[in-house]
Amino acid sequence: MVSTQPFRSSFLQSSQHRSKRTKSNTNQLPNSPLLPLHFHLPLQSRKKRRRIKVKRNGTKHTTPINPNFTPNLKRDTQMVTEGPRKKRKIGESSILVSRQSISIQQNTAKRTVTPFHYDKIVKSSTASNFILKDNRKSTSVHQISSSWIDMPSSAQKGLHNPAVLCYRNSLLQALLHSPKLVNWLRSYHRFGVRTSCATPCVACRLLSVFNSYWSSTSKDLRVATKELDKAFISAGWQNGRSGRQEDPEEQLVWLAKVLSEQLPTNQFSAFEAISRFTLNSNTKCSSCGYLSVNKGEIEGTLSIDLRPKIKNGTIADYLRPYFSYWVEDFKCDRCSSRSPKQRNRKICHQPDTLVIQLKRFGWDGRKDNSPIPFSSNLSLNQYRNEGNTYDCEYELTAVICHIGVMNSGHYICRAKGPDKRWMKFDDLKVSEMTIEQAIHPGTRNGWTPYLLFYQRTVKDLPR
Numbered sequence: 001m002v003s004t005q006p007f008r009s010s011f012l013q014s015s016q017h018r019s020k021r022t023k024s025n026t027n028q029l030p031n032s033p034l035l036p037l038h039f040h041l042p043l044q045s046r047k048k049r050r051r052i053k054v055k056r057n058g059t060k061h062t063t064p065i066n067p068n069f070t071p072n073l074k075r076d077t078q079m080v081t082e083g084p085r086k087k088r089k090i091g092e093s094s095i096l097v098s099r100q101s102i103s104i105q106q107n108t109a110k111r112t113v114t115p116f117h118y119d120k121i122v123k124s125s126t127a128s129n130f131i132l133k134d135n136r137k138s139t140s141v142h143q144i145s146s147s148w149i150d151m152p153s154s155a156q157k158g159l160h161n162p163a164v165l166c167y168r169n170s171l172l173q174a175l176l177h178s179p180k181l182v183n184w185l186r187s188y189h190r191f192g193v194r195t196s197c198a199t200p201c202v203a204c205r206l207l208s209v210f211n212s213y214w215s216s217t218s219k220d221l222r223v224a225t226k227e228l229d230k231a232f233i234s235a236g237w238q239n240g241r242s243g244r245q246e247d248p249e250e251q252l253v254w255l256a257k258v259l260s261e262q263l264p265t266n267q268f269s270a271f272e273a274i275s276r277f278t279l280n281s282n283t284k285c286s287s288c289g290y291l292s293v294n295k296g297e298i299e300g301t302l303s304i305d306l307r308p309k310i311k312n313g314t315i316a317d318y319l320r321p322y323f324s325y326w327v328e329d330f331k332c333d334r335c336s337s338r339s340p341k342q343r344n345r346k347i348c349h350q351p352d353t354l355v356i357q358l359k360r361f362g363w364d365g366r367k368d369n370s371p372i373p374f375s376s377n378l379s380l381n382q383y384r385n386e387g388n389t390y391d392c393e394y395e396l397t398a399v400i401c402h403i404g405v406m407n408s409g410h411y412i413c414r415a416k417g418p419d420k421r422w423m424k425f426d427d428l429k430v431s432e433m434t435i436e437q438a439i440h441p442g443t444r445n446g447w448t449p450y451l452l453f454y455q456r457t458v459k460d461l462p463r
Contacts, residue, residue, distance in 0.1 A: 141273045144187055145183050146179055146458055147183075149179070149183060150214060151182065151418050156430065157430065158425055158428035159173065159225060160222050160225065161427040164239065165229075166410050166411045167245065167251060167411045168246070169427055170248055172209065172225075173398065173413035173425045174248075174413050176213050176415075177398050177453075178397055178398070178453060178455060180274055180352045180353050181275070181353055182214075184271060184274055185207050186207065186210070188203065188207075188267050200227075200231040200234055202228075202232065202258050202259065203263060205224070205227050205231040208227065208228070209221070209225055211224075235258045245409060247361075248400055248451060249301060249451060252301065256300060259271060273349070274352045274353055275352075275353050276299060276300045277300075277302075277349065277351055278296060278297070278347075278349035279297040280295045280345070280346050280385050281344065282294075282344050283330060283341050283342070283343045284341060285334065285337060286337075286342070288335040288337065290332055302355070302356045304319060304322055304356060304358055305322075306358060306372065313372070314373045315374035315375075315452070319356075322345070323383045324342065324343070324345070325342070327341055327343050328340055330343075346383060346385035346386070347383050347385055347392060348388055350384075350388075350456060351456070352455060355451060355452070355454075356451070357450070358448075358452070365406050366406065367404075369445070370444070371443060372449065374441065374449065376395065376396040376435060377393070377395055378395075378396070378454055379394070380394070381393070391458075392456070394455065395455055395457050396416070396454055397455050398414065398415040398416070398453035399414045399438060399439070399451070399453070400413050400451040400453075401449050401450060402448055411450075412424060412425060412426045413425045414433065422435055
């Protein structure tokens with residue numbers, strides 16, 4: 001019979017009681033270097049190692065804390081705590097200690113312990129309090145790999161286009177070649193933290209496409225993309241609305257909206273942390289010098305205006321007006337002046353997957369075909385907020401290009417695979433290309449880059 005002794009008392013046993021245990025007790029966890037240190041410590045001593053008074057039989061005893069104490073699995077997994085004043089009963093298959101999930105696979109010959117951090121990333125997804133924790137190592141996003149796990153280059157393939165889905169095929173290829181996003185969705189299902197699904201669930205259908213693309217045949221992939229299309233239609237997306245061509249950037253924004261509605265809050269918060277910026281903006285009054293501060297602005301895609309034109313301007317030149325610009329008719333909180341004021345944006349949190357949109361389609365229905373040079377590497381370090389010491393260095397992973405006019409044309413995707421080779425995906429057609437061809441700025445009568453996908457190069461392990 002499993003003991004019902006409280007979890008806290010079991011951790012605070014005296015050394016005399018612990019010495020009575022036999023070494024043959026098979027219910028004890030092995031001493032593993034994978035176990036975090038505070039797994040062995042009571043909750044009250046995580047920040048400070050101090051002596052705690054425990055009441056036993058009406059008498060107060062002072063019990064020293066032994067960090068090398070190994071808990072008894074049968075007894076101690078019956079009642080565990082996630083935090084102060086909150087307890088939860090669970091089975092013997094898993095333990096939750098201070099929001100750390102430790103998966104235990106029991107075997108008659110060997111018991112393995114594998115730690116996996118799945119802490120909540122942010123308090124809420126609203127703009128007012130979407131402020132990520134300063135310590136990046138304490139977030140579960142940091143635990144999601146940015147490498148190509150189970151994604152062989154030999155599996156790369158084209159996508160079937162039954163009608164006018166070139167915009168979606170190009171977007172899917174770009175997402176499929178963003179390892180951080182693929183691994184995020186895989187981890188969401190792999191570790192069983194999914195509590196419920198919508199009917200049909202867009203995230204489930206998207207995961208099926210990801211898995212079929214990297215591990216199955218083209219036939220399985222075609223079935224998966226058909227099911228994804230049904231899920232999109234069920235969620236409200238309409239293909240070819242009013243006879244116009246759809247936009248991959250609009251599809252990406254819509255997809256994020258649907259995920260926010262269907263996914264659990266902590267899972268979508270992880271998606272936001274991977275794919276969105278958190279910015280602080282400062283607006284300085286030109287009359288009295290008063291500085292107005294707005295914190296916690298959320299930005300997903302960086303939409304870059306191509307007007308006014310910058311002579312010989314590169315993508316870095318067009319990014320500057322995004323982070324520093326003048327605003328008209330902004331009322332000063334101090335002097336009530338409405339004169340033009342300069343606003344500067346600073347990055348508080350940088351996403352692991354960065355999407356830049358070159359705004360080529362204007363309100364007048366015309367397309368801007370101007371060539372915009374860009375490189376395979378991009379640095380946003382100069383736009384970091386004071387106190388943000390994490391690198392904002394990015395590496396190009398995919399480019400979505402367009403040919404034609406605003407209401408008609410064709411989309412393709414250029415993407416870098418696990419073997420670092422660049423491929424061109426034109427629906428079902430797949431061909432190899434050079435890096436010089438991939439970063440071509442475009443021509444006025446040919447292909448023009450529209451969406452740029454970058455992945456952050458992780459160099460900033462917690463210091």
